[in-house]
Amino acid sequence: MSDFDADVLIAGGGTVGLAAAAALSAAGFKVTLIERAAAPPAFTGGEVDLRVYALSPASIRLLDALGVWPLIASARHSPYHAMQVWHDDPARALRFDAAPDQSLGSIVEHGLLNAALWAQGGDWQRLAGAEISAVSASEEEGAAVTLKQGRQLKARLLVIADGPDSPLRQQLGIDSIGWDYSQRALVAHISTQHPHGSIARQRFLSTGPLALLPLADGRCSIVWSCNTALAAELLALDASAFQLRLGSASQQVLGAVNGSTALKSFPLRLNLVPQTVVAGAVVIGDAAHVVHPLAGQGVNLGLADAEALASTLSEARAAGRGWWRARTLAAYARARRAETVEMLAITDALHRGFTQGGATMARALGLGLSALDRAEPVKQWFARRAQG
Ligand SMILES: Cc1cc2nc3c(=O)[nH]c(=O)nc-3n(C[C@H](O)[C@H](O)[C@H](O)COP(=O)(O)OP(=O)(O)OC[C@H]3O[C@@H](n4cnc5c(N)ncnc54)[C@H](O)[C@@H]3O)c2cc1C
Structure with a gap:
């Protein structure tokens, strides 16, 4: 191969980035996940975490398929x-x-969900305490990220899962719309x-x-x-x-x-990225959509992004198409648009x-x-x- 460090770099090791790493690795891609928090997520079994999620049966099925649900x-x-x-x-x-x-x-x-995803058995590289300070992406050159510590990593594709503020999305000039x-x-x-x-x-x-x-x-x-x-x-x-x-x-x-x-x-707040893909990069999870918690669907939407991305890329590769190409990424974006927009519209209408x-x-x-x-x-x- 080339001078790529991995097929896919994942920026952000929150729930969605971790699930994307596990799903893409299970689909046969070489994955490196980069998370700025110094310590990997841990579960001690003490007081119940203040932040809990209502996971849908579809999310539980995905976690089960990734071997994570039994741990939870x-x-x-x-x-x-x-x-x-x-x-x-x-x-x-x-x-x-x-x-x-x-x-x-x-x-x-x-905390338990992220600890279980981090401990998932897949053979993907986990970099903790690694903050991305700069990114670039193009279809021909692939994606490159520079860590604060100076190291550079390259891959065919960058998956941006750095949460609702998503500075990386902004660095690549990917617009979002929304309101507080x-x-x-x-x-x-x-x-x-x-x-x-x-x-x-x-x-x-x-x-x-x-x-x-x-x-x-x-x-x-x-x-x-x-x-x-x-x-x-x-x-x-x-x-x-x-x-x-x-x-x-x-x-x-x-x-x-x-x-x-x-x-x-x-x-x-509400936030939506109308175009979640650019050449060499795709935005998922809260970096792509932030919904009102009244439907309890933020993580569920992000986990569905991770699952759809892994299956779209692996189908393209199995069919001999360029899995990192704009056409493949556009197919992923189409597959996720309807559910995301519907969820944002319904929760916003109910709230208003x-x-x-x-x-x-x-x-x-x-x-x-x-x-x-x-x-x-x-x-x-x-x-x-x-x-x-
Ligand atoms: C009060 C409340 C209740 C909620 N309840 C529910 C619920 O019941 N069900 C549900 O499905 N959803 C719920 N949600 C939504 C849910 O919290 C989010 O959808 C989910 O946490 C998004 O996960 P994520 O991985 O996309 O982003 P995040 O969890 O924000 O993860 C982003 C990660 O990227 C890392 N990062 C950021 N920048 C960099 C960088 N430059 N370099 C390296 N790493 C970086 C961060 O450290 C972080 O770990 C709720 C939200 C709120 C506010």
């Missing part, structure tokens, strides 16, 4: 078999139930009077959605999205005042809230409908949710989407 399943996760969504009355919630003996998905900790929601997501683990019953719940308030996700230890992980002023007010409360506010915001759907960890706060449409719109949407619960075909469609 033997450590800690929380399958949920139903989902309830409501606006003003939990008794009139839209409800999805999994088929008997199945789940709608599982709640998995960010002027909202924060407050995250904590809480204890409640009544058991969660392995049901994921979400209330759409006119200040933003509040999700209660069931954890394996009986607590719930909350994601409470609200405008910055309300977030500041909630962050300033002491634990018992916060628990009272949360109990009222959740309409005591699980009774009183009687314990909570410290809160962590994340800014919320409840928070900016005024009380009447929120009430109409709330009634719509309970009406949907009685409209079987529509509900089935939503259920299929929820189940990936």
Whole structure:
């Protein structure tokens, strides 16, 4: 071969970059992953990570195929078999139930997920403590990255998975569109009077959605999205005042809230990269799309990017086509566009409908949710989407 260090360089070892490395390596590509964090992700089995994801069955199937799921399943996760969504009355919630003996998905900790992906058995090179400071890419020359420490690496293709701010995407002149929601997501683990019953719940308030996700230890992980002023007010409360506010915001759907960890706060925005490929490089994961967490789909979308990229490149190579060529990359981008745009549009519309449409719109949407619960075909469609 040439003077390439690998077939594919992956910039960023978050969940999506790690999954792409494992999937591309399993498809027979020589892969090097570059992550700036000094220490590889680790799982200690102690307190549950504040950042958890609702993984869809499709994501779990991918992790299983990569040999990663058994590690997670033997450590800690929380399958949920139903989902309830409501606006003003939990008794009139839209409800999805999994088929008997199945789940709608599982709640998995960010740290455990990344540690399991890092430990995956594949023969790909992992570089930790390596920050990329410059990139260049072209179809004929391939991609080159320069590390802060001065080393240069080259490959046929660069996969950019460096997260929502993606300085590398910007260096290659790849545009994105989007806006700040002027909202924060407050995250904590809480204890409640009544058991969660392995049901994921979400209330759409006119200040933003509040999700209660069931954890394996009986607590719930909350994601409470609200405008910055309300977030500041909630962050300033002491634990018992916060628990009272949360109990009222959740309409005591699980009774009183009687314990909570410290809160962590994340800014919320929407972002979309309309053209995710350029000659010699492709953008995936949050670097390509940032969605409102109300659908809990960010990681699921990114894992689907990783899977689609590995299968598109390996099909092209098996057919004797240039797997790194613009035509192949364009086929990947086409394969991912519809799902990504649909997810961004639906989550954005729901967010706006409840928070900016005024009380009447929120009430109409709330009634719509309970009406949907009685409209079987529509509900089935939503259920299929929820189940990936
Ligand atoms: C409050 C909240 C709740 C959420 N809940 C859910 C949920 O329930 N389900 C779900 O599917 N999604 C959820 N998401 C979305 C999810 O967090 C993201 O979609 C996901 O973390 C994106 O992963 P990523 O690998 O693309 O990016 P990141 O996790 O941001 O990883 C990027 C990596 O690139 C590295 N990096 C950056 N620059 C460089 C560089 N120059 N050189 C080397 N390395 C670099 C970084 O160190 C980092 O490790 C939630 C998000 C929020 C804010």
